[in-house]
Amino acid sequence: MTSTQRIAFLKGHGTENDFVIVPDPEGRLDLSAAAVGRICDRRAGLGGDGLLRVVRSAADPEARAMADEAEWFMDYRNGDGSIAEMCGNGVRVFARYLLHAGLVQAGDLALATRAGVRRVHLAKTGDVTVSMGRAELPEERVQVTLDGRSWPAVNVNMGNPHAVAFVEDLAHAGDLLAVPPFGPAAVYPDGVNIEFVVDRGPRHVAMRVHERGSGETRSCGTGACAVAVATARRDGSDPTVSGLPVTYTVDVLGGSLSITELPDGRVEMTGPAEIVAEGTFDPAWLTTALA
Numbered sequence: 001m002t003s004t005q006r007i008a009f010l011k012g013h014g015t016e017n018d019f020v021i022v023p024d025p026e027g028r029l030d031l032s033a034a035a036v037g038r039i040c041d042r043r044a045g046l047g048g049d050g051l052l053r054v055v056r057s058a059a060d061p062e063a064r065a066m067a068d069e070a071e072w073f074m075d076y077r078n079g080d081g082s083i084a085e086m087c088g089n090g091v092r093v094f095a096r097y098l099l100h101a102g103l104v105q106a107g108d109l110a111l112a113t114r115a116g117v118r119r120v121h122l123a124k125t126g127d128v129t130v131s132m133g134r135a136e137l138p139e140e141r142v143q144v145t146l147d148g149r150s151w152p153a154v155n156v157n158m159g160n161p162h163a164v165a166f167v168e169d170l171a172h173a174g175d176l177l178a179v180p181p182f183g184p185a186a187v188y189p190d191g192v193n194i195e196f197v198v199d200r201g202p203r204h205v206a207m208r209v210h211e212r213g214s215g216e217t218r219s220c221g222t223g224a225c226a227v228a229v230a231t232a233r234r235d236g237s238d239p240t241v242s243g244l245p246v247t248y249t250v251d252v253l254g255g256s257l258s259i260t261e262l263p264d265g266r267v268e269m270t271g272p273a274e275i276v277a278e279g280t281f282d283p284a285w286l287t288t289a290l291a
Helices: 033-040 088-100 221-234 283-290
Strands: 007-014 017-023 050-056 072-078 107-113 116-122 128-134 142-146 149-157 161-166 193-201 204-211 246-252 255-261 266-271 274-281
Touching: 007 088, 017 033, 017 088, 033 050, 033 072, 033 283, 050 088, 072 088, 088 107, 088 116, 088 128, 088 221, 088 266, 088 274, 128 221, 142 161, 149 221, 161 221, 193 221, 204 221, 221 246, 221 255, 221 266, 274 283
Parallel strands: 017 050, 072 107, 161 193, 204 246
Antiparallel strands: 007 017, 007 274, 050 072, 107 116, 116 128, 128 266, 142 149, 149 161, 193 204, 246 255, 255 266
16 A cells, blocks of 8 residues: 555444445555454554445456446455455445445445345335345354353354354353354364354344454344354244245344345345444555554
8 A cells, every 4th residue: 555645434333343444446455454454453443343345346356257247346354354255234334335425326236245246225224134145054063162161053154154053141152252162173164253142032032253353243244144044943944945934033232133034045134234434544554554
């Protein structure tokens, strides 16, 4: 980053999963993992669970093949700068930003992500609904162990990997500062998001999550989807077999999300997305910080 021009940014969140948004429509910014990590640093940077770079699909080599279907590509990075395939809360915030900036109209739109194109229904105000694709449930099972307790975990892939463990008390998850031990490690060679889940009532659960590359976050959209699908299977419900949709309310630390699995296997997530601030920063600050 050698430019002297100030770099625009915004802050947004979905159920308190917060992001730094960096508009880069023509794909001119080269944000290294170290740069993203410093930007997302809560003490020495702008602070965020992750970063959303907003770029036209045609301007980014990773998304160019999706450009005919989706004009905008969500280049999502975890808070430590590592690249992630997908972020459910991030998609909602990304879509809300596009409307905020006048780059799209309210209604239905398609967004490119590393997990493929995602369909979004965006109202002028209120909640955003995202079609998150179909959940995959690989046969491999894993075990999560923490503070002398062990739980079997359901392996769910929502475009990114999840291990869903049903526990007696969310406090059993500990502080979630470090990655909870899991095994066998070979099941998740690139790491995993780990959800701890308790029941709150009929089709109503609560979760805490350790997000790969970010630590514990206030919410995780793909994690909530994985939790809903894993809970439905535990409860004996599979919409692809019954032909009936099933909806779960998933409470996260930052609010609640509504997750529906449809008879064709698609999972829809509905929840809030807000833009809370915008400004600019001097690239010289970042260059000096990384020196």
